[in-house]
Amino acid sequence: MPARKSPGPRPLKSAVKPDVGPTVKPAIKTIGKATGQQRSIQSIETGFTLINALERAQGPLSLKEVAQHAGMSASKAHFYMVSFKRVGLVTQQEVTGHYALGRYALDLGLSALRRLDLVEICGC
Numbered sequence: 001m002p003a004r005k006s007p008g009p010r011p012l013k014s015a016v017k018p019d020v021g022p023t024v025k026p027a028i029k030t031i032g033k034a035t036g037q038q039r040s041i042q043s044i045e046t047g048f049t050l051i052n053a054l055e056r057a058q059g060p061l062s063l064k065e066v067a068q069h070a071g072m073s074a075s076k077a078h079f080y081m082v083s084f085k086r087v088g089l090v091t092q093q094e095v096t097g098h099y100a101l102g103r104y105a106l107d108l109g110l111s112a113l114r115r116l117d118l119v120e121i122c123g124c
Helices: 040-057 062-072 074-086 103-116 118-122
Strands: 091-093 099-101
Touching: 040 062, 040 074, 062 074, 062 091, 074 091
Parallel strands: none
Antiparallel strands: 091 099
């Protein structure tokens, strides 16, 4: 007797009906061609509001403070800060848990400075 073929994997049933489920924001922001703007990745722009808050700060900030400056919840900011910490863009103090710009932020700034043409900038 020949072996019976399997009909293949069954499609997964969603627990949430498509017309009732939560609204998911697209990861890529689409902007009309008529405006001349390029498409962008919204999560990167959102994350850099946190980096901007650290850049403007006089010293290390708590997660709550960073989130407030960036206009988002602390729980949302936490996910970004974990990723930024992993790549070295931010550091977190062990004792206080406060955040500051990290070594990679310094490296980026120094790299940008090396590329400046000071003669062109000063008009000499």
